[in-house]
Amino acid sequence: MNQLIISAATEGEVNPLMPNLWEMGVVLVGFLILLFIVVKFVVPMFEKTFAERAEAIEGGIAKAEKAQAEASAALEEYKQQLTDARTEANRIREEARAEGAQILADLKEKAAAESARITAQAHAQIESERQAAVVSLRAEVGTLATTLAGRIVGEALNDDERAARVVDRFLADLETQNAGAAK
Amino acid sequence: MHLPAILPWGAAEGFSKQMLLVLLSVAIIATFFVLAARKQQLVPGKLQFAGEAAYGFVRNGIAKDIIGGRDFIKYVPLLFSLFFFILVNNIYGAIPLIQLPTFSHVGGAYVLAGLVYFTWIAIGVKKNGLRYFKLATVPSGVPWFILPIVIPIEIISNFLVRPVTHSLRLFATMLAGHLIVMIAGSGIEFLVMQENVLLKGTSVLVLAGAIAMYMLEALIMVLQAYVFTLLTAIYIEGALHADSH
Numbered sequence: 001m002n003q004l005i006i007s008a009a010t011e012g013e014v015n016p017l018m019p020n021l022w023e024m025g026v027v028l029v030g031f032l033i034l035l036f037i038v039v040k041f042v043v044p045m046f047e048k049t050f051a052e053r054a055e056a057i058e059g060g061i062a063k064a065e066k067a068q069a070e071a072s073a074a075l076e077e078y079k080q081q082l083t084d085a086r087t088e089a090n091r092i093r094e095e096a097r098a099e100g101a102q103i104l105a106d107l108k109e110k111a112a113a114e115s116a117r118i119t120a121q122a123h124a125q126i127e128s129e130r131q132a133a134v135v136s137l138r139a140e141v142g143t144l145a146t147t148l149a150g151r152i153v154g155e156a157l158n159d160d161e162r163a164a165r166v167v168d169r170f171l172a173d174l175e176t177q178n179a180g181a182a183k
Numbered sequence: 184m185h186l187p188a189i190l191p192w193g194a195a196e197g198f199s200k201q202m203l204l205v206l207l208s209v210a211i212i213a214t215f216f217v218l219a220a221r222k223q224q225l226v227p228g229k230l231q232f233a234g235e236a237a238y239g240f241v242r243n244g245i246a247k248d249i250i251g252g253r254d255f256i257k258y259v260p261l262l263f264s265l266f267f268f269i270l271v272n273n274i275y276g277a278i279p280l281i282q283l284p285t286f287s288h289v290g291g292a293y294v295l296a297g298l299v300y301f302t303w304i305a306i307g308v309k310k311n312g313l314r315y316f317k318l319a320t321v322p323s324g325v326p327w328f329i330l331p332i333v334i335p336i337e338i339i340s341n342f343l344v345r346p347v348t349h350s351l352r353l354f355a356t357m358l359a360g361h362l363i364v365m366i367a368g369s370g371i372e373f374l375v376m377q378e379n380v381l382l383k384g385t386s387v388l389v390l391a392g393a394i395a396m397y398m399l400e401a402l403i404m405v406l407q408a409y410v411f412t413l414l415t416a417i418y419i420e421g422a423l424h425a426d427s428h
Contacts, residue, residue, distance in 0.1 A: 016358065017351075019290030026202040027291035030209045031268055031298070037213040039260040045220035046238045047256070053225050 144174065205285055208271040216267075241266050241412065249416035250423065258419050261302065265295065266412040269353065273404035276361055277397065284357040284404065289350070292357075296350030299415045304342075307422030318425035349414055356407050360400035367393035 148170050152163055219234020227235055241263045246255045269286065276284030286292045307315040320337040321330065367389060374386035 017289055019293050020288060021290070023199070023201060023205075023288050024290035024294045026205050027285070027294045028298075030205040031264065031295065034209045034212055034268055035260060035264045037209075037217070038264045042213075042216040042220050042238070043260045043263065045217075045223060046235060046242075049220070049223045049225075049227075049231075049235070052223070056225050 201283060201285055201288055204275055204281065204283060205272065205291070208268060208275070208285070212264075212267045212271055237267070238263065245409075245412055245416050249413065250420045252423075254423065258416070262412050262416055265299070265415055266408055269295070269411050270405065270408035273357060273408055274401075276357065276364075276404060277401045282361075282364070284361055286353050287357040287361040289354045289358075292350040292354040295411070296346045296353075299349065299418065300346040303415075303418040303422040306419055307425055310423055311425050315422070315425055319421075345418070349411070353407050353411050356403050360396075360403055363396050364393065364400060367396060 148167070151170060152166055216234055216238070219230050220238075222228065222231055224231060242256075242259050245266070246259045246262050249255075250258055272285035272291070274284075275281045276287070304315075307319060311318055319341055320334050322333060322337065325333055371386045371389050371393065374389060375383060377383050
């Protein structure tokens with residue numbers, strides 16, 4: 001207690017707002033030393049670590065983003081390939097259909113041409129046969145007409161009923177002749 | 184309660200315990216942070232993590248938040264050094280046997296506040312030229328007839344009172360806390376010495392009060408280190424952006 005009173009009394013004489021110059025000097029020097037160490041070592045080292053860490057994290061993020069981009073590119077490529085394959089298949093199918101139609105049309109045309117050819121051949125044959133018949137008829141009609149006329153004249157020309165009979169007989173002969181010739 | 188004085192204690196000359204503690208604080212802070220920062224691992228160990236948390240508190244919590252922009256990193260070393268220098272020197276007051284907060288002697292507070300004072304004026308002048316003194320004392324948007332009153336007030340508050348309050352705030356809180364704990368200790372000692380048992384018993388009440396005051400002081404020691412650094416950041420920010428204030 002006595003000590004306290006004494007120290008308080010001695011301190012009371014000193015204005016507490018008056019600084020001790022030596023203390024100020026020591027604080028100034030000490031603080032400047034600390035500031036120097038902080039500027040020179042502590043802050044650069046911490047900042048470097050922070051920067052490296054930020055870079056590492058950002059690098060990781062960038063890597064993940066790249067992988068994701070690659071994956072989506074691959075997916076895109078597969079989709080593209082699938083679409084291409086579908087288009088190709090459709091194209092082939094269309095082509096086959098078109099080709100089938102073409103073949104069918106060709107066959108139809110060929111058949112039509114063949115039938116036309118056959119028809120034309122038949123026509124030509126019929127025509128030539130008709131022509132041959134006309135020629136042979138033309139040769140026979142004269143003879144027949146002469147023979148007929150001779151018979152009619154050989155009979156009485158005034159009897160109509162007789163003439164009709166002669167004609168009928170002539171025709172019947174002609175038919176038997178023809179039948180015999182056909183045999 | 185005190186360590187014996189080194190050379191004349193309390194005297195105006197000589198190498199005192201307070202001076203030794205100041206130099207010790209420099210060694211403690213420098214050693215701790217150099218060791219913590221040295222390894223520079225991406226995944227920090229315990230020591231590095233603690234150092235980074237402490238550094239990040241000043242860097243992001245004070246410098247980045249108050250000064251901001253891209254320039255704040257230039258002022259981180261000053262703010263960082265101030266905060267931990269004041270913190271350690273204050274905490275001395277709460278450590279048994281040491282129990283001497285450096286800034287309970289006013290000289291140290293004058294030195295730091297003076298450094299900050301010239302620093303922010305230099306920053307303001309470098310940034311804005313001599314026009315800075317006009318920017319700092321003539322507020323924009325004030326009617327001309329009020330200016331004769333406002334300008335002297337601004338000059339007094341910014342250039343005269345500011346360094347005084349900046350230093351005395353730290354000094355006064357540390358001295359007051361130091362005195363209260365010391366007086367409580369002496370009071371307990373006085374009461375314990377009494378013959379009367381009841382009177383002797385009241386020393387327990389004083390002890391409880393002293394412990395509460397000790398806790399409060401420990402809080403104020405940390406708080407004042409933060410306040411001093413925060414104000415420094417605010418002054419620097421004001422000097423940097425004088426044209427927008």
